[in-house]
Amino acid sequence: xxxxxxxxxxxxxxxxxxxxxIEKKDCPEKILxxxxxxxxxxxxxxxxxxxxxxxxxxFSNEIExxxxxxxAIELVHNFSLIHDDLPGIDNDDFRHGKLTNHKKYNEATAIxxxxxxxxxxxxxISKDLCEDQENMQNKAKIMQEFANAIDKMILGEYIDTEYxxxxxxxxxxxxxxxxxxxxxLELCVKMxxxxxxxSDENIETLxxxxxxxxxxFQIKDDILSEEGDEKILGKPVGxxxxxxxxxYVTKYGLEKSKQILExxxxxxxxxxxxxxxxxxxxxxxxxxxxxRNK
Amino acid sequence: xxxxxxxxxxxxxxxxxxxxxIEKKDCPEKILxxxxxxxxxxxxxxxxxxxxxxxxxxFSNEIExxxxxxxAIELVHNFSLIHDDLPGIDNDDFRHGKLTNHKKYNEATAIxxxxxxxxxxxxxISKDLCEDQENMQNKAKIMQEFANAIDKMILGEYIDTEYxxxxxxxxxxxxxxxxxxxxxLELCVKMxxxxxxxSDENIETLxxxxxxxxxxFQIKDDILSEEGDEKILGKPVGxxxxxxxxxYVTKYGLEKSKQILExxxxxxxxxxxxxxxxxxxxxxxxxxxxxRNK
Numbered sequence: 153x154x155x156x157x158x159x160x161x162x163x164x165x166x167x168x169x170x171x172x173x174i175e176k177k178d179c180p181e182k183i184l185x186x187x188x189x190x191x192x193x194x195x196x197x198x199x200x201x202x203x204x205x206x207x208x209x210x211f212s213n214e215i216e217x218x219x220x221x222x223x224a225i226e227l228v229h230n231f232s233l234i235h236d237d238l239p240g241i242d243n244d245d246f247r248h249g250k251l252t253n254h255k256k257y258n259e260a261t262a263i264x265x266x267x268x269x270x271x272x273x274x275x276x277i278s279k280d281l282c283e284d285q286e287n288m289q290n291k292a293k294i295m296q297e298f299a300n301a302i303d304k305m306i307l308g309e310y311i312d313t314e315y316x317x318x319x320x321x322x323x324x325x326x327x328x329x330x331x332x333x334x335x336x337l338e339l340c341v342k343m344x345x346x347x348x349x350x351s352d353e354n355i356e357t358l359x360x361x362x363x364x365x366x367x368x369f370q371i372k373d374d375i376l377s378e379e380g381d382e383k384i385l386g387k388p389v390g391x392x393x394x395x396x397x398x399x400y401v402t403k404y405g406l407e408k409s410k411q412i413l414e415x416x417x418x419x420x421x422x423x424x425x426x427x428x429x430x431x432x433x434x435x436x437x438x439x440x441x442x443x444r445n446k
Numbered sequence: 447x448x449x450x451x452x453x454x455x456x457x458x459x460x461x462x463x464x465x466x467x468i469e470k471k472d473c474p475e476k477i478l479x480x481x482x483x484x485x486x487x488x489x490x491x492x493x494x495x496x497x498x499x500x501x502x503x504x505f506s507n508e509i510e511x512x513x514x515x516x517x518a519i520e521l522v523h524n525f526s527l528i529h530d531d532l533p534g535i536d537n538d539d540f541r542h543g544k545l546t547n548h549k550k551y552n553e554a555t556a557i558x559x560x561x562x563x564x565x566x567x568x569x570x571i572s573k574d575l576c577e578d579q580e581n582m583q584n585k586a587k588i589m590q591e592f593a594n595a596i597d598k599m600i601l602g603e604y605i606d607t608e609y610x611x612x613x614x615x616x617x618x619x620x621x622x623x624x625x626x627x628x629x630x631l632e633l634c635v636k637m638x639x640x641x642x643x644x645s646d647e648n649i650e651t652l653x654x655x656x657x658x659x660x661x662x663f664q665i666k667d668d669i670l671s672e673e674g675d676e677k678i679l680g681k682p683v684g685x686x687x688x689x690x691x692x693x694y695v696t697k698y699g700l701e702k703s704k705q706i707l708e709x710x711x712x713x714x715x716x717x718x719x720x721x722x723x724x725x726x727x728x729x730x731x732x733x734x735x736x737x738r739n740k
């Protein structure tokens with residue numbers, strides 16, 4: 153199957169699955185549930201759950217077994233977006249070309265919708281944990297990886313916010329990216345591989361791949377923030393410079409950032425060569441991250 | 447041991463234990479960790495972890511085995527306080543007589559400190575889950591109870607915020623309390639009892655007790671918000687009326703609220719009579735909730 157087709161297929165599988173986790177009944181908290189649905193269904197690329205599934209599929213075909221984890225990671229990702237957009241943090245009005253959660257609803261709803269999405273992720277995986285006594289030990293370990301990765305993501309976001317207007321070292325910039333974006337992507341491949349009982353060596357290979365595409369993803373984000381098309385991106389361009397935010401582009405300049413992006417994309421692709429044609433999708437995904445325009 | 451002594455002993459045990467979970471190393475996220483510590487050590491009553499331990503002690507003496515859960519519940523409680531105090535929700539400047547987290551630090555730090563505390567609770571219990579293969583099934587169930595109770599707490603907070611300025615029915619008021627305050631207290635006794643392998647019947651008895659003290663706690667909070675001593679409470683009095691917030695007092699009036707408080711406290715005490723003198727502390731705790739002045 154062509155990459156774009158496969159990508160679309162994955163996105164459809166995930167969107168259909170996410171629908172099952174959206175509470176639609178008429179209850180006093182109806183608006184809170186609607187606001188969660190609003191953000192969850194606002195048109196994200198589903199990169200994280202796709203990584204879980206595609207990694208899992210390197211080793212096993214029973215993809216329904218990894219779906220709760222694909223869902224959980226997307227819930228967490230959306231929690232982090234909603235909170236990052238809040239007036240007290242990035243104060244963004246638009247995401248995916250739509251009003252951010254607090255703009256569409258209100259701040260209280262956005263804060264609590266974020267809290268609720270983070271916690272719902274744990275509801276989803278603890279339910280799966282309880283229902284699978286045979287693999288409980290493995291799944292308990294995954295739960296622990298999950299919690300530790302989210303911790304890193306939150307502190308990455310904190311440091312990003314804290315250092316926004318400060319001159320920072322390239323070590324610190326890297327520290328932010330490793331935590332804010334990298335930790336969750338690493339978690340995706342780890343979960344996919346662990347759920348399929350992959351060997352430690354294979355898990356390590358995939359972690360290396362995820363580190364590279366994680367960094368590539370962030371650098372590309374920084375590049376798009378500088379020279380992307382506002383209409384395609386769905387959010388204003390040039391904000392980072394205006395806010396004196398420290399990014400790869402403000403630190404290294406556009407050209408050097410693009411060069412780093414090329415190099416680490418190549419590295420990501422080479423690192424998973426050993427999986428042969430089974431890894432074609434993951435290789436194309438690395439290219440896609442580099443070449444995307446939104 | 448006298449109740450007050452026992453209460454103090456429990457508080458000391460918990461404070462000492464919580465200290466172990468506070469990250470103090472010098473790192474880029476140092477201030478985030480300090481802000482978490484600030485709220486966590488701001489002088490809370492530790493009612494929730496005490497409930498975990500005291501319930502556990504009805505059935506077993508190895509209290510170190512329930513400590514991770516006592517810690518986790520206090521982390522979650524503090525997450526909820528920090529987020530509730532935010533400008534976008536209750537907009538409170540003081541708690542326990544000290545500046546609220548966002549006033550002491552800033553809004554971004556408070557949002558992320560709350561997120562981090564919620565997630566840390568899952569780090570703590572998933573670590574315990576991984577390390578106890580023998581009781582993994584029971585602990586997986588507890589993890590699920592944990593996640594479901596926090597979900598209720600968040601939606602309770604949402605409805606409370608949403609209905610702040612609206613005329614609501616007594617059913618709705620009860621729904622708010624059951625979720626916002628009750629769910630977490632119920633979780634405390636459930637965790638304590640489940641960790642000690644109590645029978646389903648005993649768990650049910652303790653849940654009944656927790657429901658009553660949960661309601662008592664909320665009604666007493668509402669009464670203190672109306673007629674408490676600002677200096678002792680450490681927060682302004684009369685705010686609820688000013689904000690046209692729907693509480694037991696604004697709904698039923700002071701006298702009727704006090705009468706309900708007396709009745710449900712009696713009910714709570716009677717419900718655990720069957721545990722004999724072992725339940726003395728929990729009985730005194732119900733009285734303490736009713737009679738406290740802060």
